[in-house]
Amino acid sequence: MVPASLAAGRPLIKSLLCLYALSTESTDEDAPSRVLRTGIEAAAVSLPHEDLPLWLVHGDDDGLVPVAFSSLPYVDWLRTQGRQPVLWRIPHVQHFDALLGWPALAARYLPMLAYAYAALDALWTRIGEREPMAGGTVTLPSRVRGAAALTPAHLGLDAVNDKQHLQ
Structure with a gap:
């Protein structure tokens, strides 16, 4: 986690901390958290077919x-x-x-x-x-x-x- 002293006055860090909280601390009933988790699941990579040359x-x-x-x-x-x-x-x-x-x-x-x-x-x-x-x-x-x-x-x-x- 980022110390508050580092995050103070830094919009990017504040945004990242917000995303982190949404992905780890929010409940499933929370709409923004649900949207974020759905996006993460949709972007997750699945294992290609065993015979597929990569x-x-x-x-x-x-x-x-x-x-x-x-x-x-x-x-x-x-x-x-x-x-x-x-x-x-x-x-x-x-x-x-x-x-x-x-x-x-x-x-x-x-x-x-x-x-x-x-x-x-x-x-x-x-x-x-x-x-x-x-x-x-x-x-x-x-x-x-x-x-x-x-x-x-x-x-x-x-x-x-x-x-x-x-x-």
Whole structure:
């Protein structure tokens, strides 16, 4: 719990404390509490089908949905449930490729879409060849392009052909 001295004068902390109270201290008869609990239950993740191949691709520079708060805990949870997900972590990739139209951002970040297509191709190959997926986390080699034109070497997708990156 947050000390009152820290919460004083801080609207965000006050709001978080209110949400915490609604989710833990309110009764079921309390309408706002009921709405909050219903929303939490609706957003809860359920375990995917046992035979479903799971391949996640996440940009390490994603500031909107950081990997530490989404893909990593999800993959950890899946593994505790006996699933074998594959997680590709991509350095120098953020959340929206649309932002790469700005030269300053294009010089700093790589497009996610290329990795999404590569993951789909790799997954399709695994399914087509009926190869089992050995789950794992891989950080693909990539490098920032700076002011230079984007090339396949910046993306590091040639490593996808290496079997260790398909695991």
